[in-house]
Amino acid sequence: MGMLIERSSSWKEGFIQRLENHEPWNNSVLYNLSYTIAENNLITNFTGLQSLAYLPNIKPLPHQIEAAERVIEQMNGKAILADEVGLGKTIEAGLIIKEYLLRGLVKKVLILVPASLVNQWVEELYTKFHIPALLYKKNYELDYVDVVVMSMDTAKRSPHKEKIYAQDYDLIIVDEAHKLKNHQTISYEFVQSLKKKFCLLLTATPIQNDTFELFYLVTLLKQGHLGNYDEFSSVFSAKNRDEERDSYLKELVSQVMVRNRRQDTGVEWSTRKVHTIPITFTDHERQVYTAISNLKHISSVFSGAFSTMTLQREMCSSPEATIGTLRNLLPECKQVEEITHVEEVIGQLEKLSIHSKAKKATELIIQANEKVIIFTEYRMTQLYLSDYLYANGISNVIFNGKLSKSSREWIKHLFKQQAQVLIATESGAEGINLQFCHHVINYDLPWNPMKLEQRIGRVHRLGQEHDVQIYNLAVKETIDDHVMKVLQGKIETFEQVVGELDDILEMKERSV
Structure with missing residues (x-):
């Protein structure tokens, strides 16, 4: 980068004044004092982090310092921070902000985060980095x-x-x-339109x-x-990919992405023990599952692959979740025959005295005899499980995206x-x-392995001792078998392009 150097002429006035009025030329004490101040304020080199000397409240881990240095020195302040969940990406971002400040x-920093994390960001920046970030109000x-922190949902809307x-x-x-x-979401368009001298994407x-999500982040x-x-889809789309192209893509991505894995951090980590728990439906549950699968032959309302799959997944989750969806779809059924069939299935679901998955989950909780998090995809299943566990003498609380910030803390x-x-x-x-x-307990498996990784990361993070x-x-x-296969395929894609993942499915499952 070319630097403009101009000669200053501001010395002339003082020089002429002293010359004409026979004034003393200088004061050596003042000169030495100002020389010392100038020397102390000089940043003597551009490598390494200067900010560490100004952060008494935090001792960053070596991998966090390295990530910040790499972003500033090699990536020109434009990077994806992609450490595994729980390795302190917020700390790395804080170090980078502090260093640049x-x-x-x-001078001006905009931090866009999910609504549930705004307070956490403001607090961390203030207490750990002495950065007075402000939580945006309307x-x-x-x-x-x-320095302003705001929720992405607010930021992308007018007038904000x-x-x-x-x-x-x-x-x-x-x-x-x-x-x-991808480029079709409002959030993406919004971030794309922002002027970006330096930019950090944390995930x-x-x-x-699929790899196209990575393409859009890098772009x-x-x-x-x-x-x-x-060009990207012709070279790197799933059907064209091979080992050589994958490693080429990995190399390109590594130029804009920092990814630390748990085992590379030098920190002693507790291990993950992944167990796949197969469940067998009772004859009655199997009959109802078949009846739900057959609805697609009875009514066009259920003929779409999506609605059939949703109902099948809900049936593997809880009768309540399935009944809720069927009741919502009932008004769309126009013929008497369709309505009768759906009502029959609802009747069968209501008569189910047992749900094998809920029973198994309860056994696992009793066996653990410690605190347990259950992840489900459906709100109706949350309510069903809560009642089921209470009926079995197990105290529980429900946590979902509808809760206010204070309720979440409570x-x-x-x-x-x-x-x-x-x-x-998840939300x-x-x-x-x-x-x-x-x-x-992953009570319902998501289609997306990264959701599993995010779930497990709630507990498997720095500070976990067990x-x-x-x-x-x-x-x-x-349908659960099919979900497992899809998960394995997506894990392979991730590992070929980004790098290895910690276990989220059982090892023998992953070699399939």
């Missing part, structure tokens, strides 16, 4: 705020987005950046379903680094102090740290 390269004038566009931000940070997904899971940071969409407190079980959905558990628990027990529940000879 100290060096005078950054009537704030952004001209007078240097126009206020943001009017500012010149030096550094933009997006937490949980995988949620940007433990840069590929959720946000460095337009053209992976070519344009057509439920977390109740789980820590009193309840044995936390029944959570509810996002960003919370629960190291005091080390048993996770081995983490993970139980993946799957009903044999149902």
